[in-house]
Amino acid sequence: MNIRNEVTFSTIRPRDGLKAALEKSRTEVVDDILRSGLKGRGGAGFPTGIKWKLAAEEKADEKYIICNADEGEPGTFKDRVIFSEWADLVFEGMTIAGYAVGAKTGIIYLRGEYGYLRQALEDKLAARHQEGLLGDKIMGKEGVSFDIHIHMGCGAYVCGEESALIESLEGKRGEARNRPPFPVAKGLFGKPTVVNNVETLAWVAAIFALGPDWFKHVGTEKSSGYKLLSISGDVAKPGVYEFPMGTKISAILKTAGADRPKAAVVGGASGILVPAKDFKRAICFEDVSTGGSVIVLSEDRDFLDILENFQEFFADESCGQCTICRLGNVKLLEGIRLLKEGRCTTKHLQKLCTLGAAMQAASKCGLGQASPNMFLSVLQHFKGEVLGRPQAEDHFANKRKAS
Amino acid sequence: MPTPSPAKARSQRPGTKVNSLQDEIDRLTERFGTERKALIPILQEIKKRHHIISGYAMQCVADRLSISPAEVYGVVSFYSFLHEEYQGRIVIRLCRTISCDMAGKDAIARQLQNDLGIKFGETTDDGKFSLEWANCVGMCDRGPAILVNEQVFTHVTPEKVQEIIQACIKMYEKTPDLFKKNGHSHEHSK
Numbered sequence A: 001m002n003i004r005n006e007v008t009f010s011t012i013r014p015r016d017g018l019k020a021a022l023e024k025s026r027t028e029v030v031d032d033i034l035r036s037g038l039k040g041r042g043g044a045g046f047p048t049g050i051k052w053k054l055a056a057e058e059k060a061d062e063k064y065i066i067c068n069a070d071e072g073e074p075g076t077f078k079d080r081v082i083f084s085e086w087a088d089l090v091f092e093g094m095t096i097a098g099y100a101v102g103a104k105t106g107i108i109y110l111r112g113e114y115g116y117l118r119q120a121l122e123d124k125l126a127a128r129h130q131e132g133l134l135g136d137k138i139m140g141k142e143g144v145s146f147d148i149h150i151h152m153g154c155g156a157y158v159c160g161e162e163s164a165l166i167e168s169l170e171g172k173r174g175e176a177r178n179r180p181p182f183p184v185a186k187g188l189f190g191k192p193t194v195v196n197n198v199e200t201l202a203w204v205a206a207i208f209a210l211g212p213d214w215f216k217h218v219g220t221e222k223s224s225g226y227k228l229l230s231i232s233g234d235v236a237k238p239g240v241y242e243f244p245m246g247t248k249i250s251a252i253l254k255t256a257g258a259d260r261p262k263a264a265v266v267g268g269a270s271g272i273l274v275p276a277k278d279f280k281r282a283i284c285f286e287d288v289s290t291g292g293s294v295i296v297l298s299e300d301r302d303f304l305d306i307l308e309n310f311q312e313f314f315a316d317e318s319c320g321q322c323t324i325c326r327l328g329n330v331k332l333l334e335g336i337r338l339l340k341e342g343r344c345t346t347k348h349l350q351k352l353c354t355l356g357a358a359m360q361a362a363s364k365c366g367l368g369q370a371s372p373n374m375f376l377s378v379l380q381h382f383k384g385e386v387l388g389r390p391q392a393e394d395h396f397a398n399k400r401k402a403s
Numbered sequence B: 001m002p003t004p005s006p007a008k009a010r011s012q013r014p015g016t017k018v019n020s021l022q023d024e025i026d027r028l029t030e031r032f033g034t035e036r037k038a039l040i041p042i043l044q045e046i047k048k049r050h051h052i053i054s055g056y057a058m059q060c061v062a063d064r065l066s067i068s069p070a071e072v073y074g075v076v077s078f079y080s081f082l083h084e085e086y087q088g089r090i091v092i093r094l095c096r097t098i099s100c101d102m103a104g105k106d107a108i109a110r111q112l113q114n115d116l117g118i119k120f121g122e123t124t125d126d127g128k129f130s131l132e133w134a135n136c137v138g139m140c141d142r143g144p145a146i147l148v149n150e151q152v153f154t155h156v157t158p159e160k161v162q163e164i165i166q167a168c169i170k171m172y173e174k175t176p177d178l179f180k181k182n183g184h185s186h187e188h189s190k
């Protein structure tokens, strides 16, 4: 009931993709993913084939495939739906990745908030073992072995960032690492590691079931394939939708039944604000890129309420390693509250914008880098709406005068 | 009569609740190992069983994994699902993030506070309920959403709050060990 339109994953028979992939050589598998043009569905959009190729070229006694199921970006819930409906495709994608790069161990980093999904996933994994789709000699193929474990997260948004996730798997605080080295070279326990999003891995299974050219021919030049979007906010039909990459925001909002939309937040708290005049823009890596979150804001919404909510989120979730991210997010939150109270000077606002730009440039990981995006976006498009708000005291003073 | 193993003998001695925690941690290290990567799974298990990760528990875990207790504390304080203070058997987490906020989470928050008689971040005196905020729990299309331990409730309305609380009480009365005082209850006092 969460799924709102025709979704490709429903048409894929589990096993088809895995079977097709195991009939190819490891290099052919990597080449197929390169040819399909698949890019990461977790937000950053890094080409999956290149990631796999780099990991495959590393020489190591052990390598890891990690499925990033931390899905913490506000407004994103498609990975939950994928796991509820098509978990086998994700397991297959991981198994194919393991085959391609030479990894025998797969780990699903499942966010703590999704604890209720765990048992069903464990049962499915056990069934795959029974059917010879996991373990040794997968599908009877000599030398192909792969296993998948589930690790539960503990409620930290930053652990969705791949290097923080790896730290967390190693039993540490989820604090992002400096890069390089990248996880493909030195990841979990210092070994070559591929981290892919749940949806990316499910597409891998679909690509082998239907062929890389099928995928390549959907979408745009630089963004192949389809994308699952999690749509919420002021829409009549919230839920998960599939659209070809390159679909205009206006078309998406129409399908979901947007109610007098004034703007859409695309990409969650880390994303950008797209005002109605820009709804002709398209969802794809070369235009408006997103891990899947689309939150629709109707004309009745106050941007300062929205901003305050996002900024509270970042102030709460910053891991605190970088001073600029830790304190910057608190400063921005204070600034938003000043704006709400009608007490923010233009000069102070300018300082906050400079601070925002510095946060984008000087933060160590994507959380800090993206945290001022929404603030800057709102000021860029709707400055007039947030300045000069009435002050609470004025209001009472006026009332007293009137009585 | 066979002589009991030293661990068993220890746990059977009267008044040695603390040692039973040590034994329990020993069993957890048998299951998860003594490498650093076992730390979070062990802490998650302790939290689940005892609703607290006490200073003493952190010390025991640190000993077993041969790391500093400060390292263990660093981890416990980092993750919002681990807790160094006692939390109720039933932890209610209301999503405060954007889509649930737009769907009316404030009214749910007020009603939860009224009906439980506690504020966010607090635990009821009988140790049954804790009330916490959560950040986006991935139910944004069906907000407002709350997590009750590992269960999720969606499209929550203020009038449903009392129903949910009653359902929790019923559910957990069926599994009374969740309400049973734990072995080392002295650690629960704040």
Ligand SMILES: Cc1cc2nc3c(=O)[nH]c(=O)nc-3n(C[C@H](O)[C@H](O)[C@H](O)COP(=O)(O)O)c2cc1C
Residues within 6 Å of the ligand: A039, A040, A041, A042, A043, A044, A045, A046, A048, A068, A069, A070, A071, A072, A073, A157, A158, A159, A160, A161, A162, A163, A195, A196, A197, A198, A200, A201, A365, A366, A367
């Ligand atoms: C703060 C932060 C949170 C993130 N959360 C997630 C997440 O929940 N799921 C995810 O797949 N990627 C997340 N990412 C992106 C990952 O770092 C990484 O790019 C991704 O898992 C790679 O997989 P992909 O190439 O298949 O997209 C996050 C990044 C940042 C900076």
Ligand code: SF4
Residues within 6 Å of the ligand: A158, A175, A176, A317, A318, A319, A320, A321, A322, A323, A325, A326, A363, A364, A365, A366, A367, A368, A369
């Ligand atoms: S940018 Fe923020 S979240 Fe990322 S490492 Fe720095 S302090 Fe932590």
Ligand code: FES
Residues within 6 Å of the ligand: A074, A075, A076, B095, B096, B097, B098, B099, B100, B101, B135, B136, B137, B138, B139, B140, B143, B145
């Ligand atoms: S915003 Fe509440 S579940 Fe996502």
